[in-house]
Amino acid sequence: MSDGEPDETAYGLPADADAVRKALVAWYEADHRSFPWRETDDAYAILVCEVMSQQTQLERVVDAWNAFLDRWPTAQSLAAADRADVVGFWSDHSLGYNNRARYLHEAATQITEEYDGSFPETPTELQELMGVGPYTANAVASFAFNAGDAVVDTNVKRVLYRAFDVPDDDEAFESVARELMPAGASRVWNNAIMELGGVACGKRPRCDEAGCPWRQWCHAYQTGDFTAPDVPTQPSFEGSRRQFRGRVVSVLSEYDELTLDELGPRVRVDYSPDGEYGRDWLRELCLDLADDELLTISDDPGSSEPAETETAASSTQSIFVSLKQ
Template identity: 40%
Template sequence: MEVSVRDVAPLRRAILEWYAREHRNLPWRGTHDAYAVLVSEVMLQQTQANRVALRYPRFMARFPDVTALASASEAEILAEWSGLGYNRRAVALHRAAVEVATSGWPSDLRALQGLPGVGPYTARAIGSLAFGWPVGVVDTNVRRWLIRRLGLDPRSPAGANRVLQEVADALARAGGRRLEPADVASWTHATMELGAVVCRALRPACDACPIARGCPARGRAGPVPVARQGQFRGSLRAYRGALLRALAAASEHALPRSDVASAMTRHSSAGGLPGAFDAQRVQVAIKVLERDGLVHADGQTLRLGPEETPATIAE
């Protein structure tokens, strides 16, 4: 899909003016440090922004730069990550930090995607927010407002995604004008903010939308389909989360196997574990976490993190 300069200019102007007035003050905004952007984007991949806003400053205080994170043990990182969920992200983040601390930051999108845990979206986010590359960043929020504004069918994501990326790239390039890195970053934040607080999934605030005029979905937008997760209560995911939280809170991030069940009960998130504790599911959770390198057994003791020494960073 071709997007002309005439189409781009008014949309960009309206969105940027709205963002300047209405944006939320989130702790990861305003920085162009690639490490800080990487940390925030990995946290935001599968965790709501309000939860990340509480944990990101503490994580950055504990691991203020890429060398500090790369030099830490995975047990230390997992303990600090506890409560954010999807803990394999923390392991991938650590491995990405080791690569960057050793070899430096990649110089293009393809190379960024070679870092552990960095896919096409995260690479584009780092490129635009840290390096000022004028590339479109399409997360769930951006996808939603683009689909509605362009009048696309949300039920055919495979066909729509290519079009959405083309449009996002055209908007990011601003009709070919030369942009300062700060302008690129502001645009990326603005596009994500629009979908997060105005063009919401269930109750879009069309009256507050800066680009509502001419929008084919105005006043009648329904939810854009997304994949649904299964029930959390009693799930293997709930057991894994409780076990990781228990180990993160334990002295030296370790527990005797005999204490694991009681510690998990204490550290279960609200409604996560059923009243009838499933001992077999605990063992399955341990095996899965061992396979993923998130915990390891040391005799009759269970420890957070893989069975390995912290990475050594080349001087």
Template identity: 75%
Template sequence: MSESDDGGATLPDDLAGVRRRLIDWYEADHREHPWRETDDPYAILVSEIMSQQTQLDRVVDAWRDFLDRWPTVESLANAARGDVVSFWSDHSLGYNNRAKYLHEAAGQIVDDYGGEFPETPAELQELMGVGPYTANAVASFAFNNGDAVVDTNVKRVLYRAFDIPDDDTEFERVAGELMPEGKSRVWNNAIMELGGVACGKTPRCDVAGCPWREWCHAYETGDFTAPDVPTQPSFEGSRRQFRGRVIETLGEYDELGLDELGPRIRVDYTPDGDHGREWLRGLLNDLSDDGLVDLTDREETMVVSLRE
């Protein structure tokens, strides 16, 4: 094992072998997500935004439907924002502000970049709603021009395989050292696949034919502990579900008063109850702050409409 120059975590001496094994394993067999079959940055950006905190089995059909409706970044930029948000809600993608940001990012690409996608992680982060992880993923998968991706799955792999301490700086350093130069597209796909298929919370080392068993500290010691992984919050009955119902309902009406909207989004709505006007106002204030709805005080009630 070789030690880093600053005395940090160690990696195997045979880094070339480590890299080759993982890439060969991935290229021999991997999950067939449709966005892996393209290098179109627009399609990849849509997949990355949709996949944030949303289960992949809900993303595939939504991604295809979205691209059928808005096949280019120009068509999305020219769409009505309310239509994009309603689509998001109809497909149970949650967190409707992501639809708003994606729509605004499309406008930036058309207006500020002449319809040409920026190609580096730093440039991509200038787009609305695109953080470091998403920017790096798009740069990697569309342009083969990214840095090493470090998500929850990658951290779990590095922690177990090479006994890397649970420290973000070390994860970033080791991930960067492992990635072969000029191969961010295949490498980032491969290491995330390893974490998703072979090195999940319950490891499947032998069943999945993990290519790193020869070097893996956890496989050698039998200690498969890993950093805590946040669980996906339940969608049914959640605040984001009711936010989605508000957007979906308002897509059918020009405007609604509180007591007209309330029963349409939850069956137990009672104006003065626990899930009544006060609860609904809080939900709508959040949506207004996110730029998704307009609230107008009219006589003795509040009227709600989708923001254009």
């Protein structure tokens, strides 16, 4: 911080970063999703979880993780297993690329033969294990030994981008993540900030519903702009398909039933039966609404029976549309 004591640090971080830290940890400790690997500091069990979750949603990992540890409860038992059995388990549980199973088996062998059964504890040392990259090494160091750096995954990037207006730059994300993490608290902090990204600050934010603890500081919450590196800008509503879907429903709420050519000019002023925005365009729009069970499409006026889609396609002039009753 400069001699002028500005109100904010780099990238929009509040000056009172300690309040930000305390708010997040308190939110996490008060209530968070329950996963079995959060109840252990066994480095082997945590490594298995981290490797499994690289391509699989956490909720789906639980059963596979429990079954894997039931079968191979220690690094030593996994090292002694036939590698084909480990790969077969991986494939049977749809856990992604089978080479991850081979790497995990090799890492267990390293632990047994090179480290006398004891896990290395720092991110740098853990990267010596087969298939363990910087992210996995840091996660194991954090959750098993409370000795990791700040985790920066997609969820964390989204949180920092929205909350503190951090630019979409890996170096910037890592810098802010390091600055925020309390010293000697990588276990609770990394769990907490990833939980925030997974529960409150997902692609569809749930700020109030999830009681996000950073609302009072959050740039996105204050501006209403919830874009993020993995969440593109919301397309313009004006002229969008969403807008015309709404117009179709609005027009039909005033009429019992209309043909496409009666409906078209009421939906858009440039409707032309055989033009770009004509019967074919409107028919597709109405079929989408029918799939959503909002409209009934019929080739018999006054009928509540839907038209056969392929038949209707060949005679769009005779299609009648109405709101589904």
